[in-house]
Amino acid sequence: MKNNFNKQVEELFINANEIINTATMIKANKNSEKFEIDIPKDYKSKFFKLIDKVNLSLMEDNDNFYGYFLFQMSRDIRFDISSPTAVNFKGAKYVIYFNPLIFLQLNRKQMETSIKHEILHIISQHLLRSKDLNSRYSTLAINMAMDIVVNKYLDNLPPYATTLEWVNVNYSLKLEPYETFEYYVDKIQTELDLQEEDEDGEENDANNNESITADYDPEKTHDIWEDSDEIDEKTLKEFTEKFVNQSNKGKNPSYLNELIELIKNNKGELPWNLYLKKLMGTVESNKKKTITRRNRRQPHRLDLRGELRSHKAEVVVAIDISGSISDEEFKQAIKEVLSIVKNYNHEITIVECDNEIRRAYKVKSIKDVKDRINIRGGTKFSPVFEYANNKNINLLVYFTDGEGESRLSVIPRGYKVLWVISGRGDKLSVKESYGSIRKLSKVKIKEDRFDMSDVRTDGYSMNNQAPMI
Incomplete structure (x- = not known):
């Protein structure tokens, strides 16, 4: 069974590269600046059958909440996202996207973790909370802060995952565990500001309009959130609560239960002491x-x-x-x-x-x-x-x-x-x-x-x- 799964992964990865090569040749022959990638229906069908197997594993796990949540989400393939998976909100549903060039390099457990990672962003309401900080903090600081928070609760992370330990080592920080997203973004931004090199502008311009991304980039992992449908905060919270209620069918880890209770009982409104933490950030x-x-x-x-x-x-x-x-x-x-x-x-x-x-x-x-x-x-x-x-x-x-x-x-x-x-x-x-x-x-x-x-x-x-x- 395991060998069959790995064989499917290998074949899908080879096919993904063939799709990219075909699109590259068409672009070269047309001498076109616009890069369109035509993903065959047959490839999508095979790819999502693999995702169904991963989802089955999630639903059989102790925290099957994630499996039921994924079951409600729409799915699509995008080669331009800079992470294995990404999410946004479209057509009254949360949509999860997969980049086969990155996702298919993960083992089965890491695939499960990548899906859990995106769902944790949703129920933590990071899609809403990050908007409040865009004018004051860099995209890199916001992305790393959000990932630190959700990755703290996950096992089997990919080797490049942004974790508290990784950020502390690479940015010479002493961030404390289990703090708010807002706390982390402020501390990280401070360190980024202290760096002498200003990387604004040129690097972002050079990467505009890329249609293919084969490498993980923490600065761009949540860019796709900007493609979400325009929807007011109250309605989005109501949709999130509906997804949560439909997914909450078994026994969950304590951290997940607390998040669910926060959404259900407080409608996303933080208690005063946690809200103060948010304000301080x-x-x-x-x-x-x-x-x-x-x-x-x-x-x-x-x-x-x-x-x-x-x-x-x-x-x-x-x-x-x-x-x-x-x-x-x-x-x-x-x-x-x-x-x-x-x-x-x-x-x-x-x-x-x-x-x-x-x-x-x-x-x-x-x-x-x-x-x-x-x-x-x-x-x-x-x-x-x-x-x-x-x-x-x-x-x-x-x-x-x-x-x-x-x-x-x-x-x-x-x-x-x-x-x-x-x-x-x-x-x-x-x-x-x-x-x-x-x-x-x-x-x-x-x-x-x-x-x-x-x-x-x-x-x-x-x-x-x-x-x-």
Whole structure:
């Protein structure tokens, strides 16, 4: 059986090269710049029979979720993708594409892994999340960050796969495992910015309009996502949930179950602490000038200095001391905040406010956090925003029971806002929030003890793995 499978693979690989050679000769004879590859129906039929065998193995595996998911997807062959497989969304379906020149060089287990890899991108909603970062990060940084995240959960990876270990070694980084996609992209981009050679422009131009790709290229592995049909975020999430529900028929690994629960129960909305991780990865870093790197926008102007990210994240954590947030909830939340921002060069200020600001002080660790002032006045949110507007901050996290003004008298300027509503709170009274709203109930309150040993520092807590991808 195994020998028969390998024989099929070998024959299909030979036929693929024959198809390419024929297309090359036709192009040469017509002296045409446009390269069209006619893939015979017979070849597609044989190729997808092989894929059916791979899919059968997936459906017989312990995590048969992937097999059922693949069964719902449309399939096609493209010789211009720079990875064994790729996905996008077309015609109300997810489509998986195969490049035979790369895919057929994998063994059977690696073929399964390549399919799992693409499905993990889908259920991690990377197709949506990457769009938010395109204007701030390079394609290479985004692609490597996404691949680090999904490959961490996969075995039998191809030798060229982008993994956490590979990136750490080749880019002299110390990235931690089980962090968010946004965390990785920011760290990788920083290292890319530190490199003296600016590779923008020329390399991309040289590779435009290629119709045949026989080698893996991490910078182009997700280019095909741009070919997806135009569809709003809500509808795409609904389609994804439908695919997930139809695929969830057996026992899954814990990381996969957590991802599925995130999609089903939260409709893709991250709990507040995971959302904060995402925000920290997207906060626009302050930049400093450097003479060791050319200016990105005008690389030929040697008189202009380039920019490097200094990664100074200024974070204000505001606490509504008049509300119903308990000391235990607040302490646990602050521990989460400090654990999250520790991965960044940050400065954090705690602001205590009821109807006016009572105290503001900086903290570097848990031991710097003071007991809350025992004052219970009325509630106004605007004083905190007035304070933040006068500081050069990147992010405001506001813990409150949600009851206060219906309209802010001060509009936030130049920073992101995350409202965190107490588990006993209902909703935010402010009609225009100018930011995102999350519930505090996602954080478990363990006990009153409040010391440094409670803070996760190793990156391996099982409660902080799969949902962060």
